[in-house]
Amino acid sequence: MCSSSLRTLIETGYDTTMKSFFLSAAVFVMVGMAPLSAWAASCALDPFPKVQVKVLDPKERLSTSRSLKQINSSAQGHGAVGKGKVALGTTESRVSTDMRIQFQWRKKYVGSGSPVCVQVKSITANFGHSKLVVNLPREYKRGSCQYKVVYRHEMAHVQVNRNGVRKYGALLRFEIIQELQRSLIVEATTMSRGTQIFQKRLKSVMEKITKRFNQEIKMLHGKIDAPNSPYAAKGTCRSW
Numbered sequence: 001m002c003s004s005s006l007r008t009l010i011e012t013g014y015d016t017t018m019k020s021f022f023l024s025a026a027v028f029v030m031v032g033m034a035p036l037s038a039w040a041a042s043c044a045l046d047p048f049p050k051v052q053v054k055v056l057d058p059k060e061r062l063s064t065s066r067s068l069k070q071i072n073s074s075a076q077g078h079g080a081v082g083k084g085k086v087a088l089g090t091t092e093s094r095v096s097t098d099m100r101i102q103f104q105w106r107k108k109y110v111g112s113g114s115p116v117c118v119q120v121k122s123i124t125a126n127f128g129h130s131k132l133v134v135n136l137p138r139e140y141k142r143g144s145c146q147y148k149v150v151y152r153h154e155m156a157h158v159q160v161n162r163n164g165v166r167k168y169g170a171l172l173r174f175e176i177i178q179e180l181q182r183s184l185i186v187e188a189t190t191m192s193r194g195t196q197i198f199q200k201r202l203k204s205v206m207e208k209i210t211k212r213f214n215q216e217i218k219m220l221h222g223k224i225d226a227p228n229s230p231y232a233a234k235g236t237c238r239s240w
Helices: 068-077 145-182 191-225
Strands: 027-040 050-056 061-063 090-108 116-135 185-188
Touching: 050 145, 068 090, 090 145, 090 191, 116 145, 116 191, 145 191, 185 191
Parallel strands: 027 090, 050 116, 061 116
Antiparallel strands: 090 116, 116 185
């Protein structure tokens, strides 16, 4: 082999190329439009919306069904290894999120400005791994030096992924709450317009969290794959 470098293979929910670390596109679903009351003179505040973010952090699945050649071919096809290098193992992860929003609304008296008050009643979101698979070559027998080195390296990538979704899942909930505290109610011309305003605001929160997640995860994985990393394979086993 030309090199003993190990790389991490990442897939997104909508793109099979591997350039960086991405969340799949956020999915917003309105699950209810409950009227607060028939009419009101103003948009009075109701209890603060319930915000729940479920972190999806399943245990990684270990696969030894692929050969070294197949693993390397897949990694090269995703742009995960450079020319003249060999991927000894890969970690495939897919991180996705969805958000379900329940709204409530009330009409205002005629002549009182924007005729509809719209408020978020609850938000339920999922954030984390829909896929987390570690691929080790079937040529490396369990307990061998090669197996141990590659396994240790890939598990370091897995830990970065899992720590990342836990950290940013909590940050997502915090940022959603912060955004709602800035304005709990939207006064709009229609219910549809009001919900669109909220969705735009919450989508912006999601995009900012995604960007921060991507930047940090990419940096941490890069440290694991660096030539001087404590997880580097070079010189650890007599032969590959």
